[in-house]
Amino acid sequence: MDVIIEIHGEKCFINCDGKKDYFLCGNSSGKVCLKLSDILAVKEGTPSSSLVLHYVVQGKGNILRATSCVITGAAEQRLKLRDAVDVILNSFNRPKRLVVFVNPNSGHKKAVNIYHSKVKPLFEQCGILLKAIETERPGQPIELLEVYDLKLMDGLVAIGGDGMFSECMNGLLLRLQKDAGVDYTDPDASLVTSTLPIGIIPAGSGNMLVQHLHGTVDVETAVIKIILGNHLLANAASIHQGRALSSYAGLVLGFGLCGDMMKDCEKFRWLGPKRYEIVPVGTILKRKTIGVETAFIPEESQKIKAVHERHRFVRQMSLPASHGQYGKAMQRLKSTPKLANDRECWLKETGRVYGIDSYVVTLKEKDGILVPHFGDSALHVWMTDKCRFRGHVNQLSLLQQLKPACWDFKFIRQIRCRGYRVRLPSAAYYLDENGEKKLKKPMYINCDGDALKIIYPEFDVRIHQNAVSIFGRVAGC
Numbered sequence: 117m118d119v120i121i122e123i124h125g126e127k128c129f130i131n132c133d134g135k136k137d138y139f140l141c142g143n144s145s146g147k148v149c150l151k152l153s154d155i156l157a158v159k160e161g162t163p164s165s166s167l168v169l170h171y172v173v174q175g176k177g178n179i180l181r182a183t184s185c186v187i188t189g190a191a192e193q194r195l196k197l198r199d200a201v202d203v204i205l206n207s208f209n210r211p212k213r214l215v216v217f218v219n220p221n222s223g224h225k226k227a228v229n230i231y232h233s234k235v236k237p238l239f240e241q242c243g244i245l246l247k248a249i250e251t252e253r254p255g256q257p258i259e260l261l262e263v264y265d266l267k268l269m270d271g272l273v274a275i276g277g278d279g280m281f282s283e284c285m286n287g288l289l290l291r292l293q294k295d296a297g298v299d300y301t302d303p304d305a306s307l308v309t310s311t312l313p314i315g316i317i318p319a320g321s322g323n324m325l326v327q328h329l330h331g332t333v334d335v336e337t338a339v340i341k342i343i344l345g346n347h348l349l350a351n352a353a354s355i356h357q358g359r360a361l362s363s364y365a366g367l368v369l370g371f372g373l374c375g376d377m378m379k380d381c382e383k384f385r386w387l388g389p390k391r392y393e394i395v396p397v398g399t400i401l402k403r404k405t406i407g408v409e410t411a412f413i414p415e416e417s418q419k420i421k422a423v424h425e426r427h428r429f430v431r432q433m434s435l436p437a438s439h440g441q442y443g444k445a446m447q448r449l450k451s452t453p454k455l456a457n458d459r460e461c462w463l464k465e466t467g468r469v470y471g472i473d474s475y476v477v478t479l480k481e482k483d484g485i486l487v488p489h490f491g492d493s494a495l496h497v498w499m500t501d502k503c504r505f506r507g508h509v510n511q512l513s514l515l516q517q518l519k520p521a522c523w524d525f526k527f528i529r530q531i532r533c534r535g536y537r538v539r540l541p542s543a544a545y546y547l548d549e550n551g552e553k554k555l556k557k558p559m560y561i562n563c564d565g566d567a568l569k570i571i572y573p574e575f576d577v578r579i580h581q582n583a584v585s586i587f588g589r590v591a592g593c
């Protein structure tokens with residue numbers, strides 16, 4: 117079916133029979149292809165004898181831009197085109213209703229302004245209904261999601277930083293576990309996982325997750341990715357202490373030095389994003405080792421290698437995913453590793469370390485640089501042993517620059533695992549009124565950019581593969 121219309125005054129034939137995945141527009145200066153999947157919306161123009169076609173164009177690098185063209189022509193032709201576009205857009209699985217959590221305190225405190233100036237207009241142009249909630253305090257998304265009617269929603273959006281995404285993810289995962297009666301206080305429980313996607317629009321200080329997802333922290337690109345509706349499955353890691361769940365992390369868990377850095381950065385929040393450049397220098401200057409006993413759940417039970425050299429990489433067993441239904445928002449994932457109970461298989465390591473860091477979104481080498489890998493079958497964990505100050509700074513700066521050589525140091529021990537337990541045998545503790553051991557001085561974990569308190573002398577981390585769905589696609593995919 118060809119529709120004859122005019123685009124910016126030039127006569128065009130638009131092929132829009134929906135059988136191809138593009139619009140072929142022909143005019144006197146040649147043919148133009150517009151991918152159907154790049155169309156955002158078609159609207160009545162002003163005057164009403166025209167239509168406006170909104171679509172996505174690729175900018176420099178990984179940036180996307182929304183642009184439009186005015187279409188004129190006979191009313192009958194315009195109607196045909198509009199109907200064709202509507203049919204095409206309805207055939208895509210794009211979100212129509214979103215809950216948006218806006219953190220006014222993120223980064224440069226511009227999230228509310230970003231919402232009104234860039235996010236809302238673009239979503240509304242594409243006919244997406246929004247329920248916007250400006251948060252008033254930490255933890256509010258978790259409280260609200262506990263009771264929110266999720267059946268009416270096609271996704272959640274966090275406007276803020278990594279911490280804000282993490283709160284939405286925690287809220288959603290906790291809600292699903294509570295509704296399904298999962299004992300989420302058990303580190304080895306099978307989690308009900310979410311198919312309700314979460315989007316993130318960068319307004320925070322670090323914005324690492326958005327950078328991983330889109331290869332840019334451009335706001336308009338992040339909004340467009342949500343409108344287009346593609347999503348990927350990503351892992352979550354749980355952290356338990358004192359027989360309770362402390363948090364889920366979607367990005368990173370850094371115990372020891374990284375936790376202290378985050379704790380120190382929190383004290384200087386008034387510095388805004390600059391705090392991440394200045395404060396860690398002070399933290400690393402006062403670095404100290406911690407005595408740990410660790411036990412890692414290997415990636416594959418049968419393939420544990422007794423590798424005794426310091427550079428080791430133990431592989432992980434993949435998690436079988438199965439499907440059940442819980443409303444629209446969830447599927448069942450049998451994430452309980454049988455191995456978790458088979459303590460014989462756990463790989464034990466002891467020593468004094470500056471930190472134990474885990475990447476939930478793992479990094480893999482591609483063309484000389486580390487690139488993010490969502491939904492990996494294992495956690496990538498590394499422990500930093502006692503080392504010279506210079507070497508340590510060198511290693512951390514290579515990591516910051518995403519250089520693959522960042523782990524090639526004698527003082528780094530790497531492990532791929534499904535989870536691990538950390539004991540702090542030399543930390544001073546007291547017995548509380550229930551006879552439980554508690555640390556006299558709390559320690560900290562960098563949990564997705566927030567400082568999470570460790571108050572027990574033992575904690576557990578587990579991976580939950582493909583536990584969450586995130587709007588967007590990794591840059592270049």
Ligand SMILES: Nc1ncnc2c1ncn2[C@@H]1O[C@H](COP(=O)(O)OP(=O)(O)OP(=O)(O)O)[C@@H](O)[C@H]1O
Pocket residue numbers: 219220221222223224251252253254255275276277278279280281283319320321322323324564565566
């Ligand atoms: N209204 C609020 N006032 C104070 N804190 C809030 C509010 N709403 C949310 N928070 C808390 O702020 C924390 C940090 O927010 P967020 O991650 O959005 O920004 P950021 O720390 O500047 O960025 P990044 O995490 O990327 O470094 C969240 O984990 C959340 O607990």
